[in-house]
Amino acid sequence: MADRTGPTLDLDILKAGGLIKQRQPDLFSVRVRALAGNLTAGQLAKLGEISTKYGKGYVHVTMRQGVEIPFVHLDNLERVTEELDEVGLKLGACGPRFRVITACQGVSICNHGLGDTESLAKKIDERYYGRSGLPHKFKVGIAGCPNACIKPQENDLGFMGVAQPILDESDGAECISCGICEDVCPVKAIQLVDGKPEIDLTKCVNDGKCINSCPTGSLRPEREGWTVFVGGKFGKHPQLGWVFDKFISEEEAVELVEKILKAYCHLAHKRERLGELINRIGLEKFREAVQSEQI
Ligand code: HEM
Ligand code: SF4
Ligand code: SF4
Numbered sequence: 001m002a003d004r005t006g007p008t009l010d011l012d013i014l015k016a017g018g019l020i021k022q023r024q025p026d027l028f029s030v031r032v033r034a035l036a037g038n039l040t041a042g043q044l045a046k047l048g049e050i051s052t053k054y055g056k057g058y059v060h061v062t063m064r065q066g067v068e069i070p071f072v073h074l075d076n077l078e079r080v081t082e083e084l085d086e087v088g089l090k091l092g093a094c095g096p097r098f099r100v101i102t103a104c105q106g107v108s109i110c111n112h113g114l115g116d117t118e119s120l121a122k123k124i125d126e127r128y129y130g131r132s133g134l135p136h137k138f139k140v141g142i143a144g145c146p147n148a149c150i151k152p153q154e155n156d157l158g159f160m161g162v163a164q165p166i167l168d169e170s171d172g173a174e175c176i177s178c179g180i181c182e183d184v185c186p187v188k189a190i191q192l193v194d195g196k197p198e199i200d201l202t203k204c205v206n207d208g209k210c211i212n213s214c215p216t217g218s219l220r221p222e223r224e225g226w227t228v229f230v231g232g233k234f235g236k237h238p239q240l241g242w243v244f245d246k247f248i249s250e251e252e253a254v255e256l257v258e259k260i261l262k263a264y265c266h267l268a269h270k271r272e273r274l275g276e277l278i279n280r281i282g283l284e285k286f287r288e289a290v291q292s293e294q295i
Pocket of ligand 2: 104105106107110111112113114143144145146147148149150
């Protein structure tokens, strides 16, 4: 694949996407990638400058946390990519490629966050962003907790931070029977029995609210990590992803992406989304393929 990060514009760059031909002749909307929706102040200033100089003085914020600069003339595309490059901005991906990862801010700022969304996004991005040769587009969304604000279930591959609680007084952190965990649990999975929390794991949604609210630290995560969804998509025939795995670590998540991409490329027809492949062959067959060393 051509290097789309450098300043030189050629046909490969156009094909690789990021430059979306508008309905108006010779005009393009330049798609700029913003990993996990983050842009620095300098990058924002540059986007303002470029859109004023080469566009119509505004940018469009996309559905997937990206930014587009509409109304850039064909003759200015090279200059625009050069100027974006000056502040470390690269073009977004289009077509049958691994797209920019969307992520909420997770533990970086959110009180509900259980997973480090930005770290996972960065690691997956470094290894897979822009990968071509896929049957169709491939989108990844990462949410820091089961509130699922970034909608991981709507992506080809989604990750969601989770924690499963357990009462553990082994190191002297004693439950004082305050009942806060029972009160905060949104699904009534906790009941105090003889003054101690009993957790119904069939009801628990693993949002960690009880763990984060426990004043003595005696409710803590027995298991934590990422729930994985596969096969979600939007468009004309939307569907939510299936749960593929639970409580996997960041490292396991990064490795799993490789295995899922391999199985997807091996099994899918051209222009078949991952969700359509799983509709056709079933989740268990897909799971077997992902776990197989043969592919
Ligand atoms: C009180 C707890 C919550 C907090 C603090 C919170 C915070 C946020 C934040 C910070 C975002 C922006 C995410 C980003 O782009 O980085 C967001 C978006 C969103 N949240 Fe939440 N959220 C909460 C609860 C929920 C719940 C319970 C739901 C659903 C049942 C929900 C659904 C959504 C959706 C759908 C979006 C995306 C909106 C869009 O398409 O732009 N949130 N939320
Ligand atoms: S998904 Fe959870 S961690 Fe992420 S913004 Fe929403 S509430 Fe916060
Ligand atoms: S993790 Fe959330 S859903 Fe599960 S018991 Fe605790 S508060 Fe309830």
